[in-house]
Amino acid sequence: MNEFFLEYFGIESDTLTAAAVDTLYMVGLSLILGTLLAIPLAMGLVLWRPDGIKANRLAYRVLNIVVNIARSLPFIILMVVLMPLTRFIVGTRIGTTAALVPLTLFIAPFMTRLFEASILDVPRGIVEAGQSMGASTWQIIRHFLLPEAWASLLLAITTGTVTLVGATAMAGTIGAGGVGDLAITYGYQAFNTPLMMLTVVVLIAFVQGIQSLGNTLARRVRNRA
DSSP states (O other): OHHHHHHHTSSOHHHHHHHHHHHHHHHHHHHHHHHHHHHHHHHHHHHHSTTSTTOOHHHHHHHHHHHHHHHHSOHHHHHHHTHHHHHHHHSOSSSTTTTHHHHHHHHHHHHHHHHHHHHHTSOHHHHHHHHHTTOOHHHHIIIIIHHHHHHHHHHHHHHHHHHHHHHHHHHGGGTOOHHHHHIIIIIITTTOHHHHHHHHHHHHHHHHHHHHHHHHHHHHHHHHO
């Protein structure tokens, strides 16, 4: 196998495997961290909006502006802007682990908007039913909003994951490792077209697998409802 990869792609198969593992590591961990940040932010936007159950115009405007600003920055610029923060948190500005900081802060506001839209799609009558039963805000969130929005939230997470795969490829520009770094260092800079095509195929396989899994899970949730 190594001989085949060396002959046709100029790398060992272990190098490709390690790059794929790095990509999964960056996508998986930053997705978890970004989701943990996005859920409370999305709930704040839903609850504090003018027609929300905990309407707070000032808090909503501030949070809305912050999320919009965070979403306005292209990922490549965000990586550069966050380098001092990345160095403070991780101890270095380059590498696979260092990429988790900009990846997390890139995907969190993106997921926030997706989660907000998913929760807002829950019929108003369901919330009113919870209120009529005397449910607290937390109970409405836990027993009414999130269960009803779960299938849509799964699709939002799927979209966020696919977006992260593309972002990890760009993270290769700061030596973050992964398939993107492999494509840039051993493919583009070395004029290795076969390797470039191979990395494209690997990334497509990642995206197709993630999208298929997300669609399947969302369909099962809807069928159980």
